[in-house]
Amino acid sequence: MTPMNRAKATPPTNLRYAVAVDLVVFTIRDRRLCLLLVERDIPPFQGAWALPGGFVLPDEDLREAAYRELAEETGLGSGVHLEQLATYGAPTRDPRGRTISIAWLALSPDAAEPVAGSDASRAQWWPVDHIDSATLAFDHARIITDGLERARAKLEYSPLGAAFCPPEFTVAQLRAVYEAVWGQHLDPRNFHRKVTKSPGFLTPTGAMTNADGGRPAQLYRRGVIDVLNPPITRS
Amino acid sequence: MTPMNRAKATPPTNLRYAVAVDLVVFTIRDRRLCLLLVERDIPPFQGAWALPGGFVLPDEDLREAAYRELAEETGLGSGVHLEQLATYGAPTRDPRGRTISIAWLALSPDAAEPVAGSDASRAQWWPVDHIDSATLAFDHARIITDGLERARAKLEYSPLGAAFCPPEFTVAQLRAVYEAVWGQHLDPRNFHRKVTKSPGFLTPTGAMTNADGGRPAQLYRRGVIDVLNPPITRS
DNA sequence: CTCGTTATCGTGTGATTGACGATAAGGCCA
DNA sequence: TGGCCTTATCGTCAATCACACGATAACGAG
Structure with missing residues (x-):
């Protein structure tokens, strides 16, 4: 050797x-x-x-x-x-x-x-x-x-979609991130339910925005967790 | 510079x-x-x-x-x-x-x-x-x-538990791997159902073994997939 | 043959998912 | 002002899945 x-x-x-x-x-x-x-x-x-x-x-x-x-x-x-x-x-x-x-x-x-x-x-x-x-x-x-x-x-299993968003963002913005990264359409209603019910993923700021034309949306900030349970699944 | x-x-x-x-x-x-x-x-x-x-x-x-x-x-x-x-x-x-x-x-x-x-x-x-x-x-x-x-x-999401096992192994051996790595007890019946129903995780060899004393168990080999869907969850 | 052990199949209940209807709340325009 | 478009959010229903657990099968030991 x-x-x-x-x-x-x-x-x-x-x-x-x-x-x-x-x-x-x-x-x-x-x-x-x-x-x-x-x-x-x-x-x-x-x-x-x-x-x-x-x-x-x-x-x-x-x-x-x-x-x-x-x-x-x-x-x-x-x-x-x-x-x-x-x-x-x-x-x-x-x-x-x-x-x-x-x-x-x-x-x-x-x-x-x-x-x-x-x-x-x-x-x-x-x-x-x-x-x-x-x-x-x-x-x-x-x-x-x-x-x-x-x-x-x-x-899927981390809240890092929010890393693509500004500090305060809407559920729709977050959904757009998922759709862009995965290249597939996601149902707005089910997506909304999933991310808002997922404990620790999002914390509402209380403020609203109407920047997108329709009904004003709740603004959220990134939550405190770093693993998503349950995960957001594709397909 | x-x-x-x-x-x-x-x-x-x-x-x-x-x-x-x-x-x-x-x-x-x-x-x-x-x-x-x-x-x-x-x-x-x-x-x-x-x-x-x-x-x-x-x-x-x-x-x-x-x-x-x-x-x-x-x-x-x-x-x-x-x-x-x-x-x-x-x-x-x-x-x-x-x-x-x-x-x-x-x-x-x-x-x-x-x-x-x-x-x-x-x-x-x-x-x-x-x-x-x-x-x-x-x-x-x-x-x-x-x-x-x-x-x-x-x-959780890959079939790598089998990497701890010999080329042919039983569901119980695989379960022992999960229990050792996660440090928690898993229900044998639910575990058995999960891994055998998970498509591509395990392929039965046809042979049986009775090395563990009880009823003889089916021997399996690692399947062909490399991502588990649905995953095996802890807790 | 009985008992202990392990393997494997079922079953019932409660939670989760996905498809989709319904409603809310803004802006725009006649 | 009222229709209409847009987006947000809530609800519903059926299918599916999770988990706790009962039941049965198939061996060896005594």
């Missing part, structure tokens, strides 16, 4: 790799689920669309790095839900050398216009069904697929 | 970190949920119990590294369910220098006696409720907590 694979001994520099974070940022725009992509202006994959991201700095926690990159690309920061998605580290995923990337899933209200960062000529929201997987940089198509699957699953 | 935080440029060596995999390996022994720990025989944390794991080799995929470490510590390999849990990378989590660790969740049938690896004097199965979190090396207590939570959740 060589010293190299002697686990938990300090590794030499040839066993150290670049470590990055990549962000799968979703929002709802125009009743459609959209993803933030940046256009790369440096090789490799120059000109291709990619997930926003960057390398982890020496004194930075992984979550901090993700928040920093998110702020750099969107101007957003607090109020955005951020959770680890998965880590991608195939030896050849980056032609420049071995890179380990920790992907994060972010859910944002439709607030900020994206800002082009230092390494990207443009940043733009893309409706998820208009993204051409084949042209994406690195293994980002795979990461996006995983992020989509996670987001869709999370809506 | 320095070249250092210019995202997606090749990073200099001071921006490269050690990358490891750590394994949270569960099994059921004696109707209790057990976790594989190794006793460290080198600093830091010499003499403390830790998760098995080691550094990722240059040409190795992350999953490969996890499988290799699993084989080194347990002799097991195929037949064990292995999925990514999360990645831990706090700047100070390893006193020797910055280390990013990709934790994997493994579910194993009660088959192999653990084997002490090169870096550990002993490897041993521990009942999860006998583990003293305070004495564990690194941030492994946190990783174990996350692994436990994941395992408990996965039993």
Whole structure:
């Protein structure tokens, strides 16, 4: 046995790799689920669309790095839900050398216009069904697929649909989130009953809104729980 | 802006970190949920119990590294369910220098006696409720907590309870898995109905066993689905 | 043959779901 | 002002599902 694979001994520099974070940022725009992509202006994959991201700095926690990159690309920061998605580290995923990337899933209200960062000529929201997987940089198509699957699953058993909404929102707004993410129509009456009866999911503010034209609707805020029981089911 | 935080440029060596995999390996022994720990025989944390794991080799995929470490510590390999849990990378989590660790969740049938690896004097199965979190090396207590939570959740909506069982098993064996992982008693009759009616969860082999003393039981094999609908609920 | 053990099938009650009717409460326009 | 469109919210009904538990089946031990 060589010293190299002697686990938990300090590794030499040839066993150290670049470590990055990549962000799968979703929002709802125009009743459609959209993803933030940046256009790369440096090789490799120059000109291709990619997930926003960057390398982890020496004194930075992984979550901090993700928040920093998110702020750099969107101007957003607090109020955005951020959770680890998965880590991608195939030896050849980056032609420049071995890179380990920790992907994060972010859910944002439709607030900020994206800002082009230092390494990207443009940043733009893309409706998820208009993204051409084949042209994406690195293994980002795979990461996006995983992020989509996670987001869709999370809506079922967590109150994270509200992460797409402003701090105060109506049941109809929340329903629009579910419909956009799942790509299916939901019955307004049954949806209303489910989410308002689900203990801890929503807390009414008392205020009403009539922004949507019809009868004024109750405004709600996110509740205190972080697991939905019973879940909101699709199909 | 320095070249250092210019995202997606090749990073200099001071921006490269050690990358490891750590394994949270569960099994059921004696109707209790057990976790594989190794006793460290080198600093830091010499003499403390830790998760098995080691550094990722240059040409190795992350999953490969996890499988290799699993084989080194347990002799097991195929037949064990292995999925990514999360990645831990706090700047100070390893006193020797910055280390990013990709934790994997493994579910194993009660088959192999653990084997002490090169870096550990002993490897041993521990009942999860006998583990003293305070004495564990690194941030492994946190990783174990996350692994436990994941395992408990996965039993609800995935057929992975069967990953704790031998290739052919009875409903009672499967129920024992659920009871051990969730730490609660389940009604044998309702459990039997749920799992046998859940489409694709179990496929009967036709053979029977009478190993448990009472009426002979049907043997089943894992079904083909990977998401349980409806889920098996606790409480 | 009886008893203890485990497996498996049924059954009844109460809760939940999904489809959909009914009503409430605003704005718009003649 | 009153019709009409829109959206919100409540109610109803049948089908389904959950859970608690009774009943029966099929073995081994004594």
